[in-house]
Amino acid sequence: MNADASSRSAPGEKGQDEAAIGFAYFADGLATQHSCAFLRDRRFIDAYRAGIATLGRDGESMHIEWRVHVALWAAQQAAAREGDFVECGVNTGILSRAIVQYLDFARMAPRRFYLVDTFRGIPIEQYTAPERERGIDRAIDGAYKETLQQVTESFAGFPNVLIVPGIVPHVLPLVVPERVAYLSIDMNAALPEIAAARHFWPRLVSGGVMLLDDYGWQGHDVQKRAFDDFAAERNVAILQLPTGQGLVVKP
């Protein structure tokens, strides 16, 4: 998840005219005058707040509403299919915490939500030479802290959320749900992301959703190319969203 462009003004912030709210969004690398009526939806607001709250005070200036809106849509689609939920790249769990709130995930047991992360940042040795050339490793230097305790507390009310600490791909043999309906990949590095996609794709059910947080972001073209090849090999297309995310619904 990219935070560099996520703290600009969002609807309802910084003195925007109340009447204009719902028809303007300027945050997180996205500017549009299209309807964003979802911002007024009570269920969205509660879920978004629960997600952002995982950041504590760091979340006060963050505006990733549209990305969360997309993730909630994807999760809702997945909820209508059979299978577990997985996120690889959790950090404090903004997206996943918003989803479990939105779907009341505890009630979806025995379905499970696997949260996979080192919970101590990106293993920078996994960056490929082209990614290093783009300076991604320097950009994230010091950006991630130890978050395991925080995540354990944030998801305490959801016994069917399983926290899986470890490095992708090494930890993947421990995460073998029979069916997956929702797969979120957000590790900001091509190697572990493609490894996760290869591991979970055969388990992803028809109609299941794969959400790529970094797909269209500037500086992440190595990930984009790797996923374009991944998709072409499987004869599927990735929808590039103006939020920077990529979205695939498995045929």
Ligand SMILES: C[S@@+](CC[C@H](N)C(=O)[O-])C[C@H]1O[C@@H](n2cnc3c(N)ncnc32)[C@H](O)[C@@H]1O
């Ligand atoms: C951008 S953050 C994820 C943000 C998260 N999706 C959210 O909603 O808040 C990227 C995360 O990927 C994790 N990560 C990166 N490479 C990893 C790897 N190879 N194995 C496990 N976790 C990894 C980092 O520890 C970091 O927490």
